[in-house]
Amino acid sequence: MVINKKDCAAGLFFIASGALYGGMAWTSLPIGTALRMGPGYFPIVLSGLMALFGVVIAVRSLSIGPGTPFGVIPWRGLSLILLATVVFAAFIDDLGMIPGVFLTTFLATMASPQMTLPRTLGASIGITVFCTLVFSYAVRLPIPVIGPFFSGWW
Amino acid sequence: MDLLSNLALGFSVAFQPINLAYCFIGVLLGTVVGVLPGLGPLATIAMLLPLTFGLDPTQSLIMLAGIYYGSQYGGSTTAILVNLPGESASAVTTIDGYQMARKGRAGPALAEAAIGSFVAGTAATILIAMVAKPLTSIALSFGPAEYFSLMVVGLISSIALASGSLLKAMAMICLGLLIGLTGTDIYTGAPRFTFGQFELLDGIDFVALAVGIYGIGEIVRNLEHSESDRTVIAKIGSLWPSRDDLRRMVGPSIRGTVIGSLLGVLPGGGALLSSFVAYNVEKKSSRNSAEFGHGAIEGVTAPEAANNAGAQTSFVPMLALGIPSNVVMALMIGAMIMQGIQPGPNVVVSNPELFWGLIASMWIGNAMLVILNLPLIGLWVSLLRVPYWIMFPAIIAFCCIGVYSVSNSAFAVYTVTVAGLIGYFLIKIDCEPAPFVLGFILGPMLEEHLRRAMLISGGDLSIFVTRPISAGLLLIAVVMLVIVSRPTVAKRREEVFVEEDG
Numbered sequence: 236m237v238i239n240k241k242d243c244a245a246g247l248f249f250i251a252s253g254a255l256y257g258g259m260a261w262t263s264l265p266i267g268t269a270l271r272m273g274p275g276y277f278p279i280v281l282s283g284l285m286a287l288f289g290v291v292i293a294v295r296s297l298s299i300g301p302g303t304p305f306g307v308i309p310w311r312g313l314s315l316i317l318l319a320t321v322v323f324a325a326f327i328d329d330l331g332m333i334p335g336v337f338l339t340t341f342l343a344t345m346a347s348p349q350m351t352l353p354r355t356l357g358a359s360i361g362i363t364v365f366c367t368l369v370f371s372y373a374v375r376l377p378i379p380v381i382g383p384f385f386s387g388w389w
Numbered sequence: 390m391d392l393l394s395n396l397a398l399g400f401s402v403a404f405q406p407i408n409l410a411y412c413f414i415g416v417l418l419g420t421v422v423g424v425l426p427g428l429g430p431l432a433t434i435a436m437l438l439p440l441t442f443g444l445d446p447t448q449s450l451i452m453l454a455g456i457y458y459g460s461q462y463g464g465s466t467t468a469i470l471v472n473l474p475g476e477s478a479s480a481v482t483t484i485d486g487y488q489m490a491r492k493g494r495a496g497p498a499l500a501e502a503a504i505g506s507f508v509a510g511t512a513a514t515i516l517i518a519m520v521a522k523p524l525t526s527i528a529l530s531f532g533p534a535e536y537f538s539l540m541v542v543g544l545i546s547s548i549a550l551a552s553g554s555l556l557k558a559m560a561m562i563c564l565g566l567l568i569g570l571t572g573t574d575i576y577t578g579a580p581r582f583t584f585g586q587f588e589l590l591d592g593i594d595f596v597a598l599a600v601g602i603y604g605i606g607e608i609v610r611n612l613e614h615s616e617s618d619r620t621v622i623a624k625i626g627s628l629w630p631s632r633d634d635l636r637r638m639v640g641p642s643i644r645g646t647v648i649g650s651l652l653g654v655l656p657g658g659g660a661l662l663s664s665f666v667a668y669n670v671e672k673k674s675s676r677n678s679a680e681f682g683h684g685a686i687e688g689v690t691a692p693e694a695a696n697n698a699g700a701q702t703s704f705v706p707m708l709a710l711g712i713p714s715n716v717v718m719a720l721m722i723g724a725m726i727m728q729g730i731q732p733g734p735n736v737v738v739s740n741p742e743l744f745w746g747l748i749a750s751m752w753i754g755n756a757m758l759v760i761l762n763l764p765l766i767g768l769w770v771s772l773l774r775v776p777y778w779i780m781f782p783a784i785i786a787f788c789c790i791g792v793y794s795v796s797n798s799a800f801a802v803y804t805v806t807v808a809g810l811i812g813y814f815l816i817k818i819d820c821e822p823a824p825f826v827l828g829f830i831l832g833p834m835l836e837e838h839l840r841r842a843m844l845i846s847g848g849d850l851s852i853f854v855t856r857p858i859s860a861g862l863l864l865i866a867v868v869m870l871v872i873v874s875r876p877t878v879a880k881r882r883e884e885v886f887v888e889e890d891g
Binding site: 242253256264269273277278281292305308309312313319320323324327336339340343349366374 | 778797847
């Protein structure tokens with residue numbers, strides 16, 4: 236039997252999300268009545284509907300044929316890009332615009348498979364200069380150019 | 390002549406040099422970013438939102454509207470020259486636009502896109518000016534039941550736009566609505582779905598969510614293909630359409646404008662649906678229908694006119710009812726609230742200069758697009774030559790800086806990370822994000838109006854069908870649902886979207 240992997244995954248995802256949100260609403264939120272709906276009423280209806288759709292999608296996936304292939308997942312790119320955003324969020328306050336953006340773009344550029352070190356450095360420096368000029372000096376966003384982390388250095 | 394005096398007020402606001410300047414900057418920046426492949430209007434506006442913070446409300450909205458149609462036009466340029474739709478609404482333009490470009494007629498195709506858009510923009514501006522006022526007075530009579538039904542119509546029509554299965558789109562709506570409910574319950578103050586994070590008590594930041602799904606998710610998807618897969622940029626040649634071209638443009642641009650204007654007003658409609666419908670109508674009705682798919686001028690003009698008209702008239706439900714008809718309008722509402730303006734029927738009364746100034750500036754912005762784009766086309770082409778390995782880190786940096794400064798918190802940037810991951814996963818399993826995002830925006834409003842309606846009716850669901858306007862709206866929703874789920878239509882929908890991918 237050939238199952239449609241994408242649909243099967245989608246169905247299971249919706250069932251799981253429905254169970255998670257429905258469970259949270261059921262256990263922690265008052266439901267109320269149709270007249271005076273509590274905070275849990277609408278979420279439970281929605282989670283129920285979503286899980287139901289999920290079941291139908293999952294069941295149908297067993298019989299509708301293989302569908303389009305899943306394709307490759309660029310794991311390296313995916314993780315480096317997500318890491319770049321996390322690094323930005325974690326360090327921008329302390330590092331400030333120039334070091335923060337440099338670090339973020341440096342990580343992000345490495346997500347592309349064709350990168351060499353000169354390209355990576357060139358792109359990161361260029362983007363950092365551009366962002367600093369535009370966002371710090373032209374738009375005057377309240378992000379420090381050099382953050383407090385470096386304040387004792389000179 | 391109420392209309393004329395209102396428009397006069399609008400133009401007096403829009404022609405103030407400072408407002409003209411912001412309109413120009415908006416159109417220019419919007420086009421620059423919109424030209425970049427894979428960046429649609431939503432990501433563009435979200436990225437550029439911080440630039441408008443220091444401005445007063447009128448200026449910032451004029452600039453944002455400029456960014457919106459600028460980015461839409463930029464997307465068409467990319468669609469014609471490299472066969473990559475910069476945003477979903479110009480996907481249709483790639484079909485015939487790129488074929489024209491391959492035959493060495495990229496210049497006329499670009500000129501037609503600009504002229505078609507301008508014609509549509511002019512007509513849509515007049516239409517908005519005419520219907521906005523009456524619509525706001527109708528809106529003032531709307532109760533919670535009507536608002537609820539209107540939003541249901543919006544959600545159902547967003548399904549018609551989603552590629553892939555209806556069931557998935559419906560499930561995505563539910564998921565969006567649920568996630569939209571995150572935060573403090575307005576009636577009881579109970580925290581919902583916050584996973585213990587106090588930052589989530591105010592709900593999930595919409596800008597961060599949108600940037601994650603449409604910005605980061607798209608970039609990861611583009612990384613699946615190596616750079617060599619990208620198509621060559623077509624040569625432009627002479628810009629001017631021949632006399633024969635011009636003659637063939639008239640009908641399609643008028644029909645496209647009409648279709649776009651009507652569908653744009655529909656909640657959940659807007660640019661994407663308009664361009665699909667306009668293309669199909671032309672393909673059916675044109676005498677040159679055999680030429681479609683091989684570089685028919687009509688196939689460029691009609692969808693371009695329609696998507697521009699639709700983009701503009703989608704401001705109507707936003708300005709008149711305070712309900713976003715699509716995700717871009719949701720962002721606009723967010724921007725208005727940040728500026729201290731509550732969107733809804735009262736805006737036209739309390740801020741007439743903002744309301745009419747915005748409408749008038751749309752027309753000026755469209756004129757600027759034509760003036761700006763035809764001479765600067767060489768610049769856009771050179772932008773397209775910037776390799777992707779420089780482009781995407783820059784986009785990531787802009788997204789992070791933008792989101793961080795919109796909410797002034799690092800938490801919002803973490804939201805981008807999570808939304809990017811989930812967005813990519815959803816795209817991978819063929820779940821279109823648009824219904825999810827629309828559900829996310831409408832979730833809290835939908836629940837609030839449902840609860841109010843129930844309080845009014847004493848818990849009786851029949852309130853939705855006994856009030857005539859509400860019943861009419863729900864009937865529209867049911868009819869739409871039946872139409873899109875009929876097997877023949879479902880098959881046709883698939884074909885349209887297959888064409889888009891091809």
